[in-house]
Amino acid sequence: MINLRKTKSLSRIVREWDSIAAIRDEQVRTGKDHSANFVLAPAILNTLPRVRSLVDIGCGTGWLTRRAAQYAEVIVGIDPSHESICIGKINNKDERIRYIPEAVETFSKKSKKFDLAISNMAASSSPELQSFISASRKILKRNALFIFTIPHPCFWPLYWGYASDPRFNYQKSFAVEGDFKIQSENSNMMTTHFHHPLDQYLSTLLASSFHIEEVTELTGRGFRLPRFILIKARAV
Numbered sequence: 065m066i067n068l069r070k071t072k073s074l075s076r077i078v079r080e081w082d083s084i085a086a087i088r089d090e091q092v093r094t095g096k097d098h099s100a101n102f103v104l105a106p107a108i109l110n111t112l113p114r115v116r117s118l119v120d121i122g123c124g125t126g127w128l129t130r131r132a133a134q135y136a137e138v139i140v141g142i143d144p145s146h147e148s149i150c151i152g153k154i155n156n157k158d159e160r161i162r163y164i165p166e167a168v169e170t171f172s173k174k175s176k177k178f179d180l181a182i183s184n185m186a187a188s189s190s191p192e193l194q195s196f197i198s199a200s201r202k203i204l205k206r207n208a209l210f211i212f213t214i215p216h217p218c219f220w221p222l223y224w225g226y227a228s229d230p231r232f233n234y235q236k237s238f239a240v241e242g243d244f245k246i247q248s249e250n251s252n253m254m255t256t257h258f259h260h261p262l263d264q265y266l267s268t269l270l271a272s273s274f275h276i277e278e279v280t281e282l283t284g285r286g287f288r289l290p291r292f293i294l295i296k297a298r299a300v
């Protein structure tokens with residue numbers, strides 16, 4: 065069951081990710097989550113340069129943070145879901161990784177700056193796209209890369225089945241509530257993602273002092289159309 069809302073607060077979003085954190089950890093660790101393991105992770109990891117410091121924004125349970133750790137000396141994973149961070153500290157432990165239970169907006173007030181940021185499917189989970197992107201820019205050094213994925217705004221509504229909802233309007237932003245699903249498993253745990261038209265992602269990046277270097281459409285298993293987008297933006 066899908067429900068479209070105008071907005072939803074970060075605290076409510078965080079509660080949802082807290083509740084599903086253990087399930088998500090198991091889905092990725094056992095390989096059940098095909099898209100995470102075999103589409104999104106390789107798309108991000110294959111483009112990473114070697115750097116001194118890397119931050120994973122909206123790291124969830126840290127499975128990708130740990131895989132990305134080989135590319136940097138100092139690695140930080142941030143996520144406002146305390147439950148996800150607790151799991152990360154146990155299951156994706158690495159002496160060079162620090163996990164911090166904070167939203168990027170809060171973390172950006174500390175004036176710590178990184179050489180590279182990655183973020184998997186988190187920009188679309190944040191209630192405020194503008195503040196998520198501008199806080200992400202604040203924690204990057206000039207010339208640093210921000211490599212992140214989002215659900216493909218044109219085709220995700222078809223994949224999730226809300227494209228035909230009479231309240232859906234591609235040009236507008238919506239909070240989309242629905243039971244979390246991966247290709248091989250449906251859950252009865254509700255999560256929320258935010259739909260934004262593609263031009264909103266791109267114009268928000270440009271307005272936040274990012275230069276867009278690459279936009280790649282990613283296809284997954286069992287859906288003919290592109291399901292995700294990878295964006296590579298440089299802090300200017």
Ligand SMILES: C[S@@+](CC[C@H](N)C(=O)[O-])C[C@H]1O[C@@H](n2cnc3c(N)ncnc32)[C@H](O)[C@@H]1O
Pocket residue numbers: 074077078081088121122123124125128142143144145148166167168169183184185186187189190191196
């Ligand atoms: C779809 S999950 C992805 C988690 C992880 N990147 C992964 O690949 O498993 C989205 C994550 O974004 C986090 N998130 C939402 N708003 C955020 C914000 N403003 N700053 C940082 N993380 C945020 C949520 O808590 C959630 O863990």
